[in-house]
Structure formats: C-alpha cells, structure tokens
Amino acid sequence: MAEEIPLLTPINLLTGFLGSGKTTLLSRLLADPALSDAAVLINEFGEVGLDHHLVERIDDTMVLLQSGCLCCTVRGELADAIKDLHSKRERGLVPPFRRIVVESTGLADPFPVLSTIKADPVLRHHFRPGNVITTVDAVNGLTQLETYVESNRQAAVADRLVVTKSDLADVGVVAALSVKLRIINPDAPLALAADPAIDLAALIDERPTLRANGLQSASGFYCDGPAVLTTADGTAHASAVTSFVMTMERAVDWTAFGLWLTMLLNRHGERVLRVKGILNIVGEERPVAIHGVQHLVHTPVHMERWPDDDRHSRIVFIVDGLDVGLLKRSFEAFALDRTPVHAAGVAEEPVLQERLSSP
C-alpha cells in the first residue's frame, strides 16, 4: 500500500510561455519516481487538445481541461476538476495520488491558479500550493521576456526556473537569458533541462523554500542581490519588471508591517509580482519568513533559527512598473519599529546625578 495521503495535497503549477517545453518537461517529470504518484491536470489553448497526446501516461488521474485559457475559467473549471479528483480519490475510484501537477497554457498569468487553491472554501482545506515551475525557452526566451508581460509574470512567480532547449541555443544566449532571469527573479534556483544530471525531484522539493528549519536556497539566501543587466553603452537595461532587495537595520514591527503590506497589495497587488523575505520582528528571537505572490500572501513561516549571524531583515520585491524608490521609502516610513534607537550609554543618568549632588 502506498504511503498515507498528505493532509494537504500539494499542487504544483507548471507554467511557461507557448512552446517553451512545458509538456516535454512534464513527460520527463512524470517518468521520475518522485512524481509517480501525481495526478495531472492539463490545460489547453485552442479547440483541439494536443498536448495530452505528447504525454505518454494517460490514466484516470489525468484530466484535460479543454475550454481554453486557464485564467478565465479558473474559478470554475480548475476548481471543479480538482474537487472531482479529490472526490474520486476519497471514494477509491482513482489511485491515491499524493500530488497534483497543473500544466497551464502558455498565455496564462499563473496567479489565478494559486489564488484559486487558497480562496476556494473546499480546496483550501485539502490542498496547498506547491512549487511553481516555470520553463523558459533558451532560443526564444529573451525575445519573449522583452515582448510579453505574461512571460515576465511567469518567470517572476517561479519557485524553480527551468531553461529548456539550451542545447539548441548559443552559449552566450543562454548566459544572457540566465542574467535576465536573475534580474526578474533573483531567488529561484535555475536548472537547464538539457543537463543530463538535472535533479527532477528537486524541482518539486519545497523544503529549501519553506526554510522553517533554517535551510537556505541553493543560492545561499533567497534575497541575493539581483544582477544588473547593462546595455552596450553601460546604462542599466530598461525593463518594467524589476526586482530589488531591501535590507533593514531596524527591526520590523509585525503589526505595522501587516497593515502596510495589506495596504500596498490592496492598491498595487497586481504589480507586486513577488514579495519574499526574512524579517527580524520586534520582540522575537526567531525570524519570520514571508512569501507572497500578487494579492496572495502565504501563511508566514516561523523559522527555527537565523540562518547565520546576520540579523538584518531582508526582503525581495519583484515589481512590475512600481517606483522602487517610493516603495523603499514607504516601507521604512510605515513598517519599521518606531522606537527611537538609543546609543549605548545615554547621558540621562549623569544629568540626574548632577542634579542630586547640586546644592
């Protein structure tokens, strides 16, 4: 008998632009033992579903969503499909899958999928969002990132980035694409699909991103400073989607931070593609990790310990067209601890002594 069904079944989202190799990667993933117990939802754009013919494993736990763009039908069809799978699993009509992989269409904004899982009253008690895996085509990726906002959004919300077709592209092009992806999403580990040693299980392994045990991402810390891509004349490359890291000396006031972030997301949620950070909270020994995608903020994780001696709060924002300078000023004005920082050895006591000793 297979292992017990997890309390909250993870749902992985496989996204990536049209023709970026999502289905090819899915076929490989499904052949991997780590995903042998996954149910699959495939979403197709267009009247005739073709993608599922490319995936060899067709069984009861594979569902084809045929009405087209996932983002439009997400509240209905996707939620219904997942609930249907859940119901069948409970009744023993399908094998007891322990994971769901949703392959989105190439034009979909991935956010509504995550949002559906968190917002649907049934789904949120049985499922949780797992890693978002985004494929980026090495041959056309750069152009797509320059041209299509969807492509940027897909890269920005990724927990794992997979560059496909790197064997077909120039080494220089792959390097340039990697740098570009680092700017959009400085944290997500980046793998090459053509790499024979690619660890497919690591793509769905969430442990480093949860970090409740102090583990860090492959890059050391998920708030590594983003690389700055420059044009031939040395100026920074203009792009609406930017990421930046804020490091704070002062501790964060959790209450004020909550008020500030909800205010920011209420007004600009669609343009805050990602917010991820580790916060030094006033009055707390242990750090709190926060993680949000657009309007959706995951439950904060209380980490067991600080990963190193650095006690500064660090937050990565990936934003689409927001004024970075204003965002930093706003954060500092509202979310930090307002208690004045006293220098060591404040001059109050000597003054008091002087008063007492004076006649």
Add this chain to the structure above:
Amino acid sequence: MCSLCGILGGNEHWADAVARPGVFTRNVERVDRRRERANRVRIANTMLARFGLTLADWQGASFVLSTRTGKSEIIEDLGHLWPAAERLCGRVCDPLDRAFIAVAEED
C-alpha cells in the same frame, strides 16, 4: 481581483498567522490577543487619520471602521480594511503616495 472574495465562513488572514503571543491564538492567551488587537488598532489609526477614518475593536471579534460623520463599516480582518477604507473615504489609500509617505516620515 481580490483573492478574498467569495469566501464562505471565517477567513484566516496571513497577518494573524504568526506564532507570537497575541497573534495566531485561539482560546489561550486572551489578554495577549486583546493587547495585540489594541496595538493593531492604535497603529492603524495613525495611518487612517490621514484619510479621516478611525478604527475601533469590536468585542475582540471584528473591527469597526468609521468616518468623521459616523458612516461605519464592520470588517473582519486586515484583508478587508483597505477596500473598506477606500469605499468610506471615497479616495484611494495608496502607500506609495508621496504626500502620505512624507507625513509618516515626519512622525
């Protein structure tokens, strides 16, 4: 699109889910919970003052958001605060507004 729309039953807002005394507690640490709520109301009011709004705790279960003329709305949690604030004061509450930031920086 607000991901909080269309939810039936009680919602668990992320800001309420930190393992800290007074936050994310059920039936224990009642005093801490009320203290945390009072603190939240205090900080929220410094931010809401600019929009002519005040927030008050209601029975430790909800919050009441009011304008100066008394127009009020009951809100469950922080997820509903800012949309309600914008409805009541009739303008946007933008944390990236230069004037709003400048006032906060002076405090």
